[in-house]
Amino acid sequence: xxxxxxxxxxxxxxxxxxxxxxxxxxxxxxxxxxxxxxxxxxxxxxxxxxxxxxxxxxxxxxxxx
Numbered sequence: 001x002x003x004x005x006x007x008x009x010x011x012x013x014x015x016x017x018x019x020x021x022x023x024x025x026x027x028x029x030x031x032x033x034x035x036x037x038x039x040x041x042x043x044x045x046x047x048x049x050x051x052x053x054x055x056x057x058x059x060x061x062x063x064x065x
Contacts, residue, residue, distance in 0.1 A: 026050055 026042075029052045033040035043053045 023050070026052060
């Protein structure tokens with residue numbers, strides 16, 4: 001009896017599709033922040049998950065509004 005490996009390719013498809021949607025959202029947030037003059041930066045968590053970081057003075061202004 002031959003064992004057939006089941007790599008769960010459909011599950012990998014969901015993971016990569018979700019990461020792609022997250023990446024597109026990140027690009028939109030970065031571009032929008034850049035257009036508004038907020039000087040955004042891309043930072044990484046464990047070289048896997050990028051995020052947009054705004055300067056601290058802008059975050060303080062947003063919190064006080």
